[in-house]
Amino acid sequence: MIPTFAVVGHPNKGKSSIVATLAEDSGLAIGPVPGTTAKSKRYTFQLNGNPQYVLVDTPGFQRVRAVLEWLHAHATSAQERPKAVADFVAAHKNDDRFIDECELLEPIINGAGILYVVDGAKPYGPEYELEMQILQWTGQPRMALINLIGDGDYVEQWRQGLGQYFSIVRIFDAVHADFQKRLSLLRGFAELEESWREGVEQAISALEQERLRRRKHAATEIAESLRQCLQFSEQASTNEDTDEEKLKNKLHTNLLTQIDSRERRTRATIQSLYRHDTVKHQSVTAQLLNEDLFAKTGWELFGLSHTQLLISGAVSGAVAGGGIDVLVGGASLLLGTVIGAVLGGASVWFGADQIASVKVLGLPLGGKIMQVGPVKSASFPWVLLGRAWVHQQLIAERNHARREVLSQSIIEEQHLMDSLPQGLRRSLARIFKGIINENHSAADQDELADLIDQVLSNKEE
Helix, strand or coil: CCCEEEEEECCCCCHHHHHHHHHCCCCCCCCCCCCCCCCCEEEEEEECCEEEEEEEECCCCCCHHHHHHHHHHHCCCHHHHHHHHHHHHHHHCCCHHHHHHHHHHHHHHCCCEEEEEEECCCCCCCHHHHHHHHHHHHCCCEEEEEECCCCCCCHHHHHHHHCCCCCEEEECCCCCCCHHHHHHHHHHHHHHCHHHHHHHHHHHHHHHHHHHHHHHHHHHHHHHHHHHHHHCCEEEEECCCCCHHHHHHHHHHHHHHHHHHHHHHHHHHHHHHCCCCCCCCCCHHHHHHCCCCCCHHHHHHHCCCHHHHHHHHHHHHHHHHHHHHHHCCCCCCCHHHHHHHHHHHHHHHHHCCCCEEEEEEECCCCCEEEEEEEECCCHHHHHHHHHHHHHHHHHHHCCCCCCCCCCCCCCCCCCHHHHCCHHHHHHHHHHHHHHHCCCCCHHHHHHHHHHHHHHHHHHHC
């Protein structure tokens, strides 16, 4: 049996936000006006077509005192209470006065567990105890969630009151909960009822495996995007009447458009992976993600610092120089390695601000072609990778109750790629150099995807 949970409580306490977060459903209506949820609705969370658990979004209690009076009049002992609740629903299902109560109680009497949601930013009040008593009468396993909607802090008041009616009380910020907090909440579900444990643990395992799958897929997509962006170029034929400066600017613009289009496709793919197709790009962070790739702000924010570029460039240069020593049997006493390191570091330093080379090539049958690109700067792949990681991180950690634009939490950071382990940076620098020098195989591409997966994993941790 698939674990099923009815999310209930007073109107406007964040019930729909919790359902949206746990069901990964960005389309679920969430609003500040009480009564946004008018009818109970089931949301089945599935992975690869396999149902994991069901959440029932319910209306809020409206006439709780009248309901409790009816129940007291129809049950004289504790063992009669669950039946009295079922009888109330049957007797009032078509009664407009109690339509909300019937909508929220029906899935519970049909076997759903209870997730009772309160707002910990508002004071605890005795009126909520009437709702808790009704839920207690159902006899179903119950967990209370203290949601944090506003700026107040009455959590301890709520803990004391809720603890009298619920076996488990948790704080859960529905709008800002990350992946690990979602898993922690699901583990709490398993504690409610022994018969649910196996199903909930299977759902947790499936979620963890899906997260790894999504990350690996994202890494593969980013790797392919990087390879293509590092190889893009624009060409056009020229003649003696060509305004070469104007043509160069046009080709440069076309190159930027080509790179921008590829980055956008990558973001769309990653958002679809994490079921965030509708996320808008309007915040400061999004503006930075859309910043001209060759603007100084973007390069300083998303790439490596000059120091780390020098280190990475020197390492990749040393690899190339080391080949000289092999050819001469070591007779150079590693002089090739030293020269390679110096040249590699210098090319990074002096090439960091280089955009895309401009070439005018002769054709065998006469005429000329102007080519802009590929971008040769050693900084460029690090900026691309930094931007891709920022977007993937924001999307992977974003839950589905959020309706605002992307987080602005990274705008004060600089040189994001500096935080990577040195060994990982070295391996990436070697692969990037191969792509730039057009010496890149399918095996190298697979290695690049694995390395980017490590980057994404490093940032998740």
